[in-house]
Amino acid sequence: MIHVVLPAHLQTLAGVGRVVDLEVSAPVTQMSVLDALEASHPALRGTIRDTTTKRRRPMLRFYACAEDLSDASPEAPLPDEVVSGKEPYLIIGAIAGG
DSSP: OEEEEOOHHHHHHHTOOSEEEEOOOSSOBHHHHHHHHHHHOGGGTTTSBOTTTOOBOTTEEEEETTEEOTTSOTTSBOOHHHHTTSSOEEEEEOOOOO
16 A cells, blocks of 8 residues: 655645555556556646656655655656555645745
8 A cells, every 4th residue: 555645735636635545556656656646536637747748747746765756767666665555655745935
């Protein structure tokens, strides 16, 4: 079971709580987790990543095990701690200002 932590605006859009639990088949990658998240919560399609290119939206960051995975390959396997459910996969809303 993969535990995905969502920022408040995506929680509201999807109508879920802070943590979404997903069953994801191996290999567990960022791509497979986001595919499962969008499949189970269609309102999130296009909000986390572009629907055509599948690239991350600029104001979102991805973390796992205190490591920024935002620019990592979406096909790279996620850490074992995330796959086993010991650690969550975090989707964080970036902060901008000036």
